[in-house]
Amino acid sequence: MSVRMIDVSGKEHVYREAWVEGLIRLKPELAKVIGDSWFIGLGNLASSASVAAIVAVKRAWEFIPLLHPIPITNVEVELTHGYDYIGLRVGAKTIAQTGVEMDALFGALTGLVAAWNVIKARHCTCGPNGDCRVIEEGEGGGLSFSGVGEIKGIEGVRVIRKIKGGLSGGNGTEGTGLAGVNNAPSLVALFDASNEPTYIGEAAASGFIKLKPSTVELIRSGGVEKGDVLTTAQLAAVSMAKRAWELLPLIHQNYLTHVSVGTEVKDNGVYVRVTTRNISRTGSAMEALMATGAALLTVWDMVKKHEKDENGQYPNTEISFIKLEKAIKAPMQ
Numbered sequence: 444m445s446v447r448m449i450d451v452s453g454k455e456h457v458y459r460e461a462w463v464e465g466l467i468r469l470k471p472e473l474a475k476v477i478g479d480s481w482f483i484g485l486g487n488l489a490s491s492a493s494v495a496a497i498v499a500v501k502r503a504w505e506f507i508p509l510l511h512p513i514p515i516t517n518v519e520v521e522l523t524h525g526y527d528y529i530g531l532r533v534g535a536k537t538i539a540q541t542g543v544e545m546d547a548l549f550g551a552l553t554g555l556v557a558a559w560n561v562i563k564a565r566h567c568t569c570g571p572n573g574d575c576r577v578i579e580e581g582e583g584g585g586l587s588f589s590g591v592g593e594i595k596g597i598e599g600v601r602v603i604r605k606i607k608g609g610l611s612g613g614n615g616t617e618g619t620g621l622a623g624v625n626n627a628p629s630l631v632a633l634f635d636a637s638n639e640p641t642y643i644g645e646a647a648a649s650g651f652i653k654l655k656p657s658t659v660e661l662i663r664s665g666g667v668e669k670g671d672v673l674t675t676a677q678l679a680a681v682s683m684a685k686r687a688w689e690l691l692p693l694i695h696q697n698y699l700t701h702v703s704v705g706t707e708v709k710d711n712g713v714y715v716r717v718t719t720r721n722i723s724r725t726g727s728a729m730e731a732l733m734a735t736g737a738a739l740l741t742v743w744d745m746v747k748k749h750e751k752d753e754n755g756q757y758p759n760t761e762i763s764f765i766k767l768e769k770a771i772k773a774p775m776q
Contacts, residue, residue: 446670448509454540457608461544463551464532465600465762467559471527473593477562481522484564485693486632491561492531493520496554499690500535503549506686506737507744508679509669513539515546520554529562531555532603544602544757545744552736552762555597557691560729562594564634596766597650597736602757633693636724644723644772648731649716650765651709652739658749662708662742669745673713676738676745677704680717683737684730691729698723699730704738712763713742728770735765 469477481489497518504512517536522529531554535547654662662672669675681702688696701720706713717734719727739762743750750760 444665444671444674446509446675447668448511449541449669451511451540456538456540458536458538458606459541459543460534460536460604460606461542461547461602462532462534462604463544463547463600463602464530465551465555466528466530466598467555467562468528468595468598469562470593470595473562474524474527474529477524477529479524481524483562485561485634488529488558488561489522491692492522492554492558495557495690495692496520496531496533496550499553500533500546500550502690503546506679506683506690507545507549507741508675509741510545510744511539511541513537513541513543513546515543518550520550529555529558531558542605542607544605545740545747548600548602548740548743549737551600552597552740552765553690553733555600556729556732556736557693559594559597559732560691560693563728594767596764597732597762598764600762600765601760605755605757607755633695634725636695639724640774641722641724642726642772643775644721644726645719645769646726646728646731646767646771647716647718647769648728648735648765648767649714650735650739651712651714651763652742653712653759653761653763654742654746655750655759656710658746659708659710659712661749662713662746667745668748672742672745673706673708676706676713676715676741679741680704680715680734680738684717684719684727684734687730687733691733694729695723695725697721697725697727697730699727702730702734704734706738713739715739715742716768722775726770726772728767731770732765732767736762739765 519534721727
């Protein structure tokens with residue numbers, strides 16, 4: 444089955460806007476530690492997530508295979524926090540021949556994974572010169588690099604509003620925004636892995652996108668106009684795993700030795716599972732998470748025509764979850 448990018452040459456350039464949201468579900472104790480300072484682990488969570496989201500919106504076309512490159516005219520990022528979550532909302536605007544919702548979704552996903560990367564090192568301490576060290580066992584409650592257990596996963600990534608033509612009406616919500624972000628110290632730091640041993644690492648992440656039954660049937664029958672949905676999603680995941688370091692500011696360039704992508708069509712959507720292996724001074728959990736997200740967004744992009752309602756909205760489509768199932772690393776012998 445072939446794959447093709449939809450021809451939008453004959454479409455008119457019009458104003459388009461999209462707002463999307465998602466969250467990271469945390470243990471309440473961890474959410475409390477973050478609090479209004481937004482400072483934990485590798486540094487300023489809010490700044491790191493916001494910058495990563497903005498960069499990703501502008502570069503989404505490079506990572507989602509069939510997405511058109513469009514001129515992004517504005518990106519807004521808002522963060523909120525609650526009893527057991529960190530929430531992120533991204534708005535993107537363009538004047539183009541196609542919509543901007545996939546770009547905004549990719550930005551939100553990347554921002555959430557960037558936040559995860561900052562949080563997962565909560566048992567690191569970073570000094571004023573940007574030097575970071577691991578708190579020893581017993582000194583600060585033990586080590587927690589993968590976030591497995593403390594970080595439950597990414598949930599509810601969805602489009603909350605789309606506009607085509609006319610003028611911007613804002614994000615359609617009140618009382619949201621970067622609450623308390625300015626209280627956070629400006630420090631962020633790439634963890635110094637110079638003295639780390641060389642590890643053999645393995646990670647596994649999984650996720651699910653909820654779709655209409657009629658869309659699922661099109662995927663199963665090979666009736667999607669853009670082509671082979673599952674193979675394209677798998678290739679997007681492999682590519683993303685190798686390039687995650689380009690988008691997440693605080694992860695290291697990694698030597699991946701293996702990426703495996705499994706997909707399964709369910710009655711109500713598509714399930715994706717990614718396994719990564721690496722040999723380097725760090726693990727590959729973030730690569731697995733980003734690859735899973737890229738696969739799910741590629742599915743969404745390829746079937747979005749069939750998921751929209753009569754108003755061009757997505758009432759049923761949602762990335763229900765992305766979770767980290769495994770993150771291990773052991774020093775090479």
